[in-house]
Amino acid sequence: MFFRRASEDRAFREAQRAGYELLLQLQATHPWPDFPEQAVPAPAAEEAVAPDLLPPDLRVPSRQEVAGLMMRWQQPLVIDGEVRTCPGCGAYRDWIVFCMRDDFVWLRCRAGHETKEPRLDAAWYNRISGPVDRFHPTLEEGLRHLGH
Template identity: 85%
Template sequence: MMRWQQPLVIEGAVRTCSGCGAYRDWIVFCLRDESIWLRCRAGHETREPSLDAAWYNRNSGPVDRWHPTLEDGLRHLGH
């Protein structure tokens, strides 16, 4: 998982949270099945089918830690 603090532009449009309208400060998850999920600051989560593991790998920094649970990872990122 990684933080994405700026607006997330996908296919020319700024991605907003369908639950609260947030458009920045995402947590981006790349799961083992290579699906990409977004989580806004309010905790709404949604799968993002327009992004893939290749996009994630191009935009993420080096992996600094593996987290046994989602909650542990979120604490590590300050959420």
């Protein structure tokens, strides 16, 4: 049975090749009436190659061009099994979490107290944060955007 199937496959492939060769012969002798042949223009010698970069107004700043990233964290922040509270006012929710260029994470409470959190790092921030939706020229504008 295996040999019969191989011979059937071989016959099918030969029929495909014969049909394809016939199609090529027909196209060479009788061009399609609805599709006149179009001459392919030769590329100009001085034609400038367009760069594959986005225009400046569509580019996103690189990580080195921004001072840091920030996100809002409304629920209590639990680190290593304990709820993180603000050392200045005792607040335990509604944080702004900053990830600065030096890969440190800073927390800012609603009252404006800022503290460094050594148990969190840039890897944690990147896992938890969503996509960047906006860039702000100043810290104040970013805080205003996040509701602080």
